[in-house]
Amino acid sequence: RRYGRENASFLAASGVGHTRWATHGPPSQRNAHPHSSSDGDLVVVQNGIVENFLELRQELQAAGYIFTSDTDTEVIVHLVHLYYVNGGQDDLANAVRRALLRLRGPSAIVVLSKRHPDRLIAARLGNAGGVAVGIGDGEMFIASDIPAILRHTRRIVFLDSRQMAVVTADGAHYTDLADKPVVKQVIAIDWNPTAAEKGEYRHFMQKEIHEQGRSLTDTLRSRLDFEQNQVLLDTLNLSTQQARALRKVTIVACGTSYYSGLVGKYIIERLTRLPVEVDYGSEFRYRQPVVEPDHLVLAITQSGETVDTLAALEEAQNRGAFTAAIVNAIGSQAARLCDGVIYMQAGPEIGVASSKAFTASVTDLFLLALYLGQARGMLDASERGALIRELSTLPGLAGQLLEEAWQGDRYQELAERFHLMHNFLYLGRGINYPIAREGALKLKEISYIHAEGYPAGEMKHGPIALIDENMPTVVVAPRDSVYDKMVSQVEQVKARRGVVLAVAHEDDRDIRAKADYVLPIPHIHELLTPVLAVIPLQLFAYEMAVRRGADVDQPRNLAKSVTVE
Template sequence: GNELTGAQVIVVLNKDEPDRLVGMRIGHAGGLAVGYGADAMYLASDLPAIVGKVDQVVYLEHREVATITRTGVKYGKLDGTSLEKTPLTVTQDPAAAAKGPYRHFMLKEIMEQPETLVSALRDRVDFQAMQVTLPDFLLSAKEATELERVVVIGMGTSYHSAQVGRTMIERLARLPVEVENAAEFRYRDPVLNASTLVVSVAQSGETVDTLVAMAEAKRRKARLITVCNVPGAEATRIAEYTIQINAGPEIAVASTKTLVGSMVCLFLLALMLGQLRGTVNSGERRRLIEELASLPESLGGVLANGPAYEELARRYAHHDHFFVLGRGITYPIAMEGALKLKEISYIHAEGYQAGEMKHGPIALIDKEMPVIAIVLKDRLYDKMMSNIEEVRARDGQVLAIATLGDEAIHEKARDVLFVPAVSELLSPILAVAPLQLLAYHIAVRRGCDVDQPRNLAKTVTVE
C-alpha cells in the first residue's frame, strides 16, 4: 500500500472470501463512502448511489482503508495502523431520488428550482431585520475588512456560477474578484496569501481538479469557503467553511437546480461580505432581500409555461449550430445555455459576449444559425438591442429571453420568452430557466438520452 502513488480509489474482492470487500482511497481521485444498512454494508462512490439502503455513512480520507463484511467494518491506514471513524447520519429522503410524475430526472430537477431557492435561503436570511445571517460565518467584520481580493473556482456549470458570483461580490462587497477554472488554477502558481478568500463552487464536492485547487489554496494560507450540494463531501472537509446548497439529490448528469442554488448561495455570501465590510447600505440591502423573498414565486412562473418551450423545440430542434449571447452578468448564463445544448442535445452551441460578435463570430451568422439572446432591461439593454439588430441584418433568427413587459423586443426577435423584472444581480437566477427548459425539450425531440448523455459523468473524478 505504501508504494501506491497518484490519485485513485480501489475496491478489491478476493474470490475465496466473497463476503469481504476492501476499499481504499489515495489522493483526490473521487469519493469512497462506506454505507451502514440494516442488514448489509456498502461501498459506493458517493451517497446518492446508496440513499434508501443506508442510515449512516462514513467517507474515507486520503490513504485510508475500509474492510467491510455483511455485519461490520474495520478502518485503517495504508501503513497498517488501525483507525476509528464516526459515522454520519443520512438525512436524504429516498423519495427525492425518484422521478415521481416526470419523464426525466432533469425535468423534475428543473421544476424543483423554486423549492431549491427556498431551501438555500432558509435560516440564512432574517426577513424581519432584513439582513443575511450565515450561521457561524468564517470571517469577523475585521477579517472581512482586511481581505484584499477573492478568487472563485469551479468547473463546468459551477464555473459559470462562479462567474456570476464574481459580479455579485464585486458589486456588493467592493472587492476585486478573479474567476479561475480549477484545472488551470492549480498549474498557474497563483499568488495567494492570508488576505485572499478562495471560494470553490461544487455540485458533488468530489471533482478532482477543484479538490486539488482547494488543497493548494489551503497550503498557501488563503481563507477557504466552499459552496457545495453534497453533505460531507471532500470539498466540505477541505474548506474552513461550507455554504450548503441544500438542493437535495441531483440525479441527472446535467446540473440544473444546483446551479440555481449555488448562485443564490454566492449572492448570500456577497451580501454577507458587504454587510461586514460596510459596503452595502441598509436601503439597498432591504430592497435586495425583498426581491429574494419573491424570487421562488417568480421562478415558478417562468417554469410554468411548458407548452411554449415544446413549440419552440419543435421549430428549432433540427438546427445543429447555435449562438447564445449575453452581456455583463448574463454572459455566464449564455455560456451555460450553450453548455446545456451541447451536453444533452448534442448540438454545437457557443456562448459569447454579445459585444464580441462583430470581432469574428458574426461571419458565421445566416438563416441556419439561430441566435439565442438574453436581452433583459438592465444597464446593457440598449447595447444588446443593437447587437441583435446586427444579427437580424444578416438573416439570423433571434430567440430572445426578455423582461416581461418589453414590447420593443418583438420588433427585433422572431421568438420571445419572458421572465419577470428583477434586480440585475438576481437576474441570472431567472434567465437560466428558459435556457434549461429549451435545451431539455430540444433534447427530447431529438431523441437524446437526457439524464445520462453520452461520454459524460455526474462527478468527474479524473484529470
C-alpha cells in the same frame, strides 16, 4: 447482462458493480469493471487513474500475470493478488494496503475475494471521487455518490485520502495505509430518499429543472434574518474581522460551476467592492497564482469531489489563503477540506447536466456577497433589507416561470422548429454574459449541437461572420443596465437574416417586435436576473435533447463527478 443472465436471481452476501468512464482503453466489454485476477478469486472496481500503470504492468507481466484488457485498473487487481498470494492468502486488507502504496495517481477502489465473501475492502488514495460507506440495519453499502444508496440508508461515513475500510454486514473497521485505526464520524444525510427517484417525470433532468422553485426555497432556508436585515452563514466560519481583512476573492470551479462563478464575480464586486478573479480549477495551480493569506479562495462544486477543484483548493491552502466551498453533497471532500462551507441545500442532483445546483450556487453567491457586504460595512441596513426582500421572492418567481412552462408547449414547439440545426450562437452582456455561456453548454452537453456563448459586444469581432438563417442566435436581454446595447445586437443579427430567440421580460414589447421567438421571464432585481434567465435555456436544451432522441440524463462521454484530470 454481460454473461447473458440479465434477469437471473442470485443468492449472495456481497457484490460489486461499477459504471466505467473510460480513461485507458475504449468503452468495451473486455474493459468493463469489475476486473478479476487470473484465478478468479479477486475482483476490483476503481474510480481514478494509475499514472504508473505501464511500469507496474511490465513488472507484473514479468512475474507471469496475463492481462486481458487495456485498462489501468487491471494492474490493481493483479498487484493485490501478488501480495495476497505471497502473504499466504490470509490478510486481504494488507495486500490491498501494499498495492495502494505502489500506485501513483488518485484512486478509489473496492476489492472482493471469493475466499472472504463476507467482506468488502474499500480504499481512497488522493482525490478520485468519493468513497461513502452506508450503514444499514444488518447490511452495509459502499458507493461513490450518496444518491446510489439513499433508499437504503442515510447514515454515511466518508473515507479521506489514504484511508481504508474493511466492511462486513455487521459494520466497518477503518484504518489508514499504515494500518493504524482511525475514528470516523457518522454523518446523517437529510435528503429524502424519494428525491433520488424520477416520479412523474420522464428524466431526472426534467425533474431537477422543475424542482427549482422548491430547491431555491431550501437554499434560502434559515439564512435570512428579516428583523435584523442580515444574512446568516454560520458554516462559513468567516468572522467579521476576517471578512474585513480580505483583499481579494478567487473563485475556482469547472464546467457549469465556472459559469456560476462568473455570475458571482459581478455580484460580489458590486456589493462588496472586493476584486474577484474566476479561474478554471484545471488551470489555477499551473499558472503560479498570486494567493495571499488575506485572500478568500472559494470553490464551487456540486459533488464536492471534482478532482481539479480539489487540487486548486489544496494549492490555495498551501499558500495560506482562507478556503471555502459552495457544495451540494453533504460531507464531501470539498466540504471536509475547506475552512468553511456554504451548502447549496438543493437535494440530490442525478442528471449529469446540472440545473438546480447552478441556480442554488448563484443564490449562495448572492448570500455570500450580502454577508461580506454587511461584515465590511459596504451595505447599510436599508440596502440589505431591500436586497433580502428581493431575494425572498426568487423561489416563487422561479416556480411561477416553471409552472407556466409545464402547462404550455412553448419549448416543445421550439424544439420541433430547431432540432435539425447544427450550430447556435448565444449572446449575453454584463451579468448575463455567463448565462449565455451556460445556455450554450447545456445545449452542447445533452443535445450534441455545437453552440458558442459569447459576450454580445464581441459579436462583431468574429462571430458575426457566421450569422445567417441557418445559425440561430439566442440572446439574453432582460431590461437591465445594458438593455439598449442588447437591442442593438438583436438588430444586427436580424440585418444579416439571422433568427433570434430572446430571453426577455414577459412584458417587453420592444423585444417581441424584433425577435423571432421570446422566452419570457418575470421581473426581479438585476443582480438576481441570472437565476431566472437560465431556466428557459435549461428547458430549451432539455426539449431539444428529447426531440433529437438523446440520452438526457447520461450524455455520451460525460460523468456527473469528474474524478480524473
